[in-house]
Structure formats: C-alpha cells, structure tokens
Amino acid sequence: MPITGGCRCGTIRYDIALDALPSVYACHCLDCQTWSGSAFALHAMLPDDLLALDRDAHCFRIDEVEQMPSEHLGCARCMTRIANRNSAVPGMIILRAGTMDRSDEIIPVAHIWTRRAQPWVTLPEGVPAFGETPTPEQFQTVLSKSGAAAIKRGSTSLAAASVI
Template sequence: MPITGGCRCGTIRYDIALDALPLVYACHCRDCQTWSGSAFALHAMLPEAILSLDPGAHRFRLDDVEQMPSEHLGCARCMTRIANRNSAVPGMIILRAGTLDRSNEVVPAIHIWTSSAQPWVTLPDKSPAFEKTPTPAEFQVALAK
C-alpha cells in the first residue's frame, strides 16, 4: 500500500512507493524557518522515481534568492509547497513531510542546521544533530541509526 499525501486544498495529490513512512529530518536553517513560518521544517529525502506526483503540480524556481537554487513543486491554488529538487542531490526529491496524510506519525530522525535553531527548541538527546548541513556520508550514517 503506497504512502499518500497532498496539498492543503486537496487539488494536488501524490503517492510514494514505500511500505512504511519515510525517515524524516528537521532543518532549523533560517530559510526553512521562513518557508514554513515555524521554528523548523520537516523533510524526507527520497529517490525521485518512487514519488508519483499529480502532473498538474505547479513548478517554480527562485534562482536569485536561494543559496541552492531549486525547482519547487506544489499547488498553485492553495500555495502548498510539496517538494523540491536541486543539483546537490541528483535523482532525489525533498518532500515536505507535513504534506503526508500520516504526518502525525513522523518523528525527525536527524536535526540539521541546529546552529540556527530557535533558542527555545529542545532537541532530543538521542537524535543525531548537525550544526550545518552534514556531508552525504554523515547524513546516511545518521539515518541508518
């Protein structure tokens, strides 16, 4: 049974070819705080081939304002950003975990950009945490734990 999700208004839906919820990480960088309007954003990095996104998804880029220019995918009607892709992780897509139908079941496995975390945020003692973006090898090791 695929994992499903979609935008706030229900116009754009997706399926992920997984049997269980993906591993999720929390990013505390200032960009994610601003994008989410919260203290951090929850993401899942997935092989793009396992995501089946409604072909009507709106695509846009903000090359002149992003440190790592990305193509963003979401809903033009309700402005929900569902995922993005960029050249730093070819073949992968970064899913906004809050768009999962079962988002209430996700718990971040890793915390990144903790150097920008809000001072009132308390990180779990046992979760791997990185002050900035971990290397791909560090990220994989932390996810495997």
C-alpha cells in the same frame, strides 16, 4: 499500504512507492524557518522516481536569490509547497513531510542546522543533531540507521546539502 499525501486544499495528491514512512529530518536553518513560517521544517529525501505527483502540480524555479537554484512543486490554488529538487542531490526529491497523510506518525531521525534553532526549541536526547549541514557520509549513516528505505540509487546517495 502506499504512502500518500497532498496539499492543504486537496487539489494536488501524491503517492510514494514505499511500504513504510520515509525517514524524516528537521532543518532549523533560517531559510526553512522563513519558508515554513515556523521554527523548523520537516523533510524526507527520496529518490525522485519514488514520488508520483499529480501532473497538475505547479512548478516554479528559484535561481537568482538562492545559493543552490531549485525547482519547487506544489499547489497553485492553496500555495502548499510539496517538494523540491536541486542540483546538490541529483536524482533525489525533498518532500515536505507535513504533507503526508500520516504526518502524525513522523518522528525526526535527525536535526540539522541546529546552530540556527530557536532558543526555546529543545532537541530530543539521543537524536543526532548537526550545527550545520552534515557531510553526505554522516547524513547517509543517520538515515541508514533509522531504517530509511531506498536511500541509495546507483551512484546517487543522500547528501544533506542546502535542500530547502
């Protein structure tokens, strides 16, 4: 069964070419808190070619105000941000995991930027947690152990850069 998802209003839809839900991580950085309006954001990092997003998805770039310029994709109608790309992880796309139709099945396999976590957030025991951004090798290991599908394509491997 393909993995599907979309924006809040249903205008923009997508498919992920995977048989199982991708591995998801929680980012507690201040940018993710602000972007999500919550205590953290849930992301899945995927090879770009696994995500088939409606052509009508709105695209905008943020260059001047971010350390890592990025391209964001989503719905212009309801303002749902579905995914983004940045040069820190070429060939990869960072999906907003809450936009998946089966988001109720998500269990984060790691937590990053926990030094910025809200004081009332309790992290689960046994789940890897990193105070800031883990090294690409650390992040690759965590996602690999969780059974992440297609986490390496050619010379592009997953890296936990500033990926919001």
